[in-house]
Amino acid sequence: MFPSFILHYKSIFVSFILLIIGCFRFNQLYPVTSSYGMPVCFSVERAAAPYFGIKAYGVHMNGYVNKDGEKFLWVGKRSEVKPTYPGMLDHLVAGGLPHNITCKANIMKECEEEAGIPRSISKSYVYFTLLNFDTVTLGCLSCSAVSVGAVSYMDIDGPRYKRDVLFCYDLELSDEFIPSNQDGEVGSFKMIPVNCVANIIRRTEFFKPNCCLVIIDFLIRHGFIRPEHRGFLTLLQSLKNGDCS
Numbered sequence: 604m605f606p607s608f609i610l611h612y613k614s615i616f617v618s619f620i621l622l623i624i625g626c627f628r629f630n631q632l633y634p635v636t637s638s639y640g641m642p643v644c645f646s647v648e649r650a651a652a653p654y655f656g657i658k659a660y661g662v663h664m665n666g667y668v669n670k671d672g673e674k675f676l677w678v679g680k681r682s683e684v685k686p687t688y689p690g691m692l693d694h695l696v697a698g699g700l701p702h703n704i705t706c707k708a709n710i711m712k713e714c715e716e717e718a719g720i721p722r723s724i725s726k727s728y729v730y731f732t733l734l735n736f737d738t739v740t741l742g743c744l745s746c747s748a749v750s751v752g753a754v755s756y757m758d759i760d761g762p763r764y765k766r767d768v769l770f771c772y773d774l775e776l777s778d779e780f781i782p783s784n785q786d787g788e789v790g791s792f793k794m795i796p797v798n799c800v801a802n803i804i805r806r807t808e809f810f811k812p813n814c815c816l817v818i819i820d821f822l823i824r825h826g827f828i829r830p831e832h833r834g835f836l837t838l839l840q841s842l843k844n845g846d847c848s
Contacts, residue, residue: 636658653765659768661769663770665695668794673796676818677794678695678795679784680693680792681788682790694817695774695782717788718782718784752771754817768846768848823842
């Protein structure tokens with residue numbers, strides 16, 4: 604038999620979680636597993652996951668352009684009416700990994716919804732990647748998306764304990780490509796030189812926090828941050844600061 608004060612606080616906690624879910628409901632179920640690829644114990648509403656410290660997974664894609672010898676990144680600005688991080692800078696394509704969908708299928712879905720990249724192009728990317736072709740040009744789009752690894756982090760924000768693993772992708776695009784949001788979650792897009800993106804991350808807090816990790820990983824892999832830079836190994840280790848399993 605629990606003491607009455609414990610039952611009282613338990614009731615308050617449950618009521619609080621239900622309120623949060625009601626306000627920020629995503630209508631997405633997240634799988635609860637011991638690690639990625641393991642059997643699913645049960646599923647929870649996405650908004651509730653961090654309040655129970657449940658490890659979550661997502662996909663983030665760097666959409667970049669090579670133009671006149673310089674690299675650019677497509678950066679999205681989140682809609683001002685988004686329930687989380689409204690108005691902050693974000694990736695061209697990113698999203699959580701719901702129950703019963705693979706990373707590959709999720710990238711295809713998010714490409715279409717968030718940046719207007721047709722599903723046929725996304726399918727072609729999957730097909731040609733599996734056949735080890737480097738690029739495939741379809742119309743004005745040069746589609747060469749590649750799975751490049753993962754980052755992980757832990758973050759405690761009040762009652763929220765986020766334990767996330769983000770699968771990272773690179774997608775080289777033609778300089779003629781213009782993204783077009785389809786689901787109302789992105790306010791605008793802008794193509795920004797990679798060096799400027801790095802300075803935004805270094806000097807401001809304009810980016811959604813977890814995007815910074817994925818972009819720093821991009822900067823390291825593409826040679827913008829090198830071993831000669833002070834703190835290189837510390838920065839590299841911080842990209843897998845969470846339980847990457």
